[in-house]
Amino acid sequence: MLSADGEVVSWNAGAERFKGYSPDEIIGKHFSTFYTAADKAKGVPYRALYLARTAGKFEDEGWRVRKDGSLFWASVVIDPIFGADDELLGYTKITRDITEKRRTAEALHASEERFRLLVQSVTDYAIYMLSPGGLITNWNEGARRIKRLDFDEVEGSHFSRFYTDEDKLKGIPEQALRTAERDGRYETEGWRVRGDGTRFWAHVVIDPVFDSAKQLIGFAKITRDITERREAALTLERTREALQQSQKLEAIGKLTGGIAHDFNNLLSVICSGIDLMRAMPADLAQHRKVIDSMERAAQRGAALTGQLLAFAREQPLTLEVLDINHVIASFEAVLRRAIPNSAGFTIKKAHVGRVQTDVSQFESALLNLVINARDAIGEDGSITLETRQAILEENEVERLPAGMYAVIAVSDNGAGMAPEVAARALEPFFTTKAVGKGTGLGLSQVYGLMQQSGGHLGIESAPGQGTCVSLYFPTQVAQHASESEAPSLEKALVVDDQPDVLDMTVAIFQSLGYEAIAANSGAEAMHLLQQHPDIHVLFTDVVMPDMNGVVLAQAARELMPEMRILLTSGYMGGPLREQFGDALAQFELITKPYRLADVAKRLRTVTT
Template sequence: MNNSTQPDEKLSEEPNEKPKEIRRAPTGYEQRFDLLVASITDYAIYMLDTEGHVSSWNAGAQRFKGYEAQDIIGQHFSRFYTDEDKATGLPQRALRAAREEGRFEGEGWRVRKDGTRFWASVVIDPIRTPDGTLVGFAKITRDITERMTAQEALRESEQRFRLLVQGVTDYALYMLSPEGIITNWNAGAQRIKGYAEREVVGTHYRRFFTEEDRAAGLPEQAIETATRTGRYESEGWRVRRDGSRFYAHAVLDAIHDEAGDLLGFAKITRDITEQRKAAQSLEQTRSALFQAQKMEAIGQLTGGIAHDFNNLLAVLSSGIDILHAQQPGSTAGRVLDSMRRAVERGALLTQQLLAFARQQPLAAATHQINTLVGAFEPVLRRASGPQVSFLFDLSPRLASVSVDEARFEATILNLVVNARDAMPEGGTLTLETRNVDLKNNEVGALPAGQYVRVTVRDTGTGMSPEVVARAFEPFFTTKPVGKGTGLGLSQVYGFIAQSGGDVIIETALGEGTAISLYLPAVAEAGPVDAGLPSLRSERVLIAEDDKLVMAVACELFETMGYDVVTAPDGVAALRILERDTAIDVLFTDLMMPNGMTGLDLARAARARHPAMKIIIASGYPQAALQQEQPGSTEFSFVGKPYRLADLARHLRATS
């Protein structure tokens, strides 16, 4: 069958059609149209019969597909399809879609005569007679291989870019809408901020800012600046999903289209918490080095002046002795006595300067700091004054150190007096000892190792940063004229530095001051000095909510040589027992606040420390107490008011 004549035969079978109208010769317009179609080279335009056989062929079809008209007319159009598409029935489906839906449009690989492939854009339209009879199909094919290749290259580039962005884990990379809404999210953002993509996309990026920054409008300011200038860069604290904070370096870049309209923002955030810590540590090290160099320079200058001053005083002292021997008992002798006292005061001043300059002779020996503090405790308590509550928090099994005993006592006394003066209206003064393990340069320029830390802490006026920076300088003082020489802390610094340690001040205005002395620990245990009592052979925990009763109890136990630890109620006492296993005696009041009685505390303590001595104080008679508190006889009770002898008797009787 000649496919090119099939439509005419079908049309001739229609009874209502006139043969002369169907077989008329082409008009001039139709001839021109045919010439137009035949001459188009950028599109393959050809006709198919109802079964899909090629019935016409233009120059564009010949150029794209490589077939001459005589080679292809009458052949089925499926020969242009790949074997894979023919196997799936794509050509038949295309004709069926055009016939049933009025049009088929698609893209795919097509095959030229030489077997090469090109990517085609295909449109198939059905051709019908005025009464709707299908007579064939019009097929338009366009070679869009270059466009497809460009699109594929762009798609692959975008895919690689997405993979690159998603593969970055050290940076949070994501996009924002012009309003600040998150539109995408990479793996680095999830790692740094803790949110999965589904949790944040569609929400405002202000959720990552701290409450303080949100209240100050910082997220909106960042967007406004980036919109106006094209970029906003900042550093500050940001908040993770779990509520923790990290220090971030953030960049917000505005993105515009070709017309200059704002599309959104690219947001890059980096966690620089560790870098910031390192920078701060470096700055602290530099500051400590500068301070050490400054103190060293001042010390050398001060030491030289002190030695020269000592030589001058020696000349004066000898001259006074000679003159006094020549004129004893005269008026001149009394003047010489005054001069002698002035020379002695000058000599004391040079000793203080030499202490700061670390040029004083030291009689260092191995000592246990708790022992030294215990022997010196009465002097320290008297020096603190009646308005100050003096607490001792001495760590058991403290390591030994090598120090000059007399100089150490003078140092502690100096710190206690300074703390007292910082609390003119009264307050709390605490002397604390601890074993500490320091890393290299963790405290000043001290090497890593074991140290003993002695801290004198007050609740006084505190110091400003400017005062702290000069606190160890000789003659620097904030006290009124006549109230201090400014040599106290300089002597402390000089002695501790000469002993191989360092001094650290922690303070804030209105929040008190803590001055810590760090001394290197020595391996061997220090001997107990002859004639000095051993400090606190046992430790007692006193739980009492009445402050006056607590003070009396502390005094009684300290009189018996106990190291005293205090708690205002049973709950606090139990916490102390959980972290401190060196308590030998628990002395508790029976009735206490916060839901835990002394009996409850005693039972909990006995369960944790079976060998601990436990004494309960109560104002109830023993018989009434047994009825009120069944099972109370398992512990030793002392009635109120109690005396030293009562406590001593119960301590001896308690196993």
């Protein structure tokens, strides 16, 4: 108790315990004894009594001083005591030592402040709080950066403002809050909308916040912009799929190359035999119709293996520098005959420069594309053949290097293809046509041509939106090759490990006027070369069991530097290049099945 002047008139055990004074030491002294010097200088004790007397009560917290001079944080309540006629008799004063409570509060405040500063300093994550109803109640710097909105622009608005219209219609924002409250967490990825209307791919986590009574008081929401990571993942997946497709096509290519090798040996015998029989006197060729049928069958077989080898990238091309627009103009009549009169066919040509490819293979590829388009449109659709020039950046189209390209595109307004069908379009033997209407080798042949020409084949198609197949050829500078003069009649050494093929080839050379010597192995051929120094032409198969044709050709050239050498095989390209490398490139190569005229032409152009 205090007197009306503020002197201590009573003192309990609690006061003695935490202030340190015994009753006889403090009773009669002014209660300002417990205040700090600073508070005394400010008149705080007297102001406390004044407020208690005039307001009827005074409450405060502040530092107080014990007898030993130490400080404690006190909660103080002072009530005035009035007697009759409102005479002030004194005051009751209650003091509590709440130092620990204050320290705990300060520590909590400091922790909260550090957490607030931490959250505010994060810029890679949007961290903000929501009310139980989903209204935004605070906002960190990361949210401002990612969402591109200041806090005063979003405060009190519903967080669904950042969802796409499609997600809002599906009720996804509300579902997210319900899931978080029910399961204790909600996590997802999806498109979100920034303040400027642009979209980004977000990783989102929502956690519910409960009070001590387990009542929901809001949600903590963390959003991260992972658009770049998603694009990188998609790019990696596309690259992986392209690699798998390339490996699959390579494997099929090796298989088809092997089949074609064996088939070409058989066709070579048939084709050469037909040529020789035609050269015989008429009375020995009484079954000409049969011969004609054999020839047509052999030609179809040769065309089929040509398609297989083109897909396998093993069919050697006769590369020429061509004006593509000129080739198309010369071939236009054939293309138009392949299309019904009721269908539309438009050709648009722009300057594209010159490209290096095989003219006959290119014409065949073009016809394949037009026929595929014709089959897709039916009787009354339309087809467009367009040429244009394109300047590509590195890897802009698949893995093509940067540079200038001539683009030949064949498009139609037909039924189009589903993604899974378009993905298989280049596979050999895969076709969407009815049984008996196609071999499934058309596009794969075009693909092989483009690979060998250093270009690319692209397909754009969707159900109901037609199909566009684009061929990308790197533009070239024209090159002119010179031909050697035709050789005089000479002695030729013919080498093949297949007896039927060897006999037929010897007959071909004899019909061309050569003195042909036969050898069925590399070792035998070397023996004959040493016995016949007047041999001027070596015609040898590449793949033989003892000594292969490349080794034989190298040894023959060393023995006779002026010898003309021509290699042949029904199995060429990739596997042979992998096995023989640059050594194979030193010699001319002719593919099986070869015709008499083919051999004659190559013998005229082959050089030593």
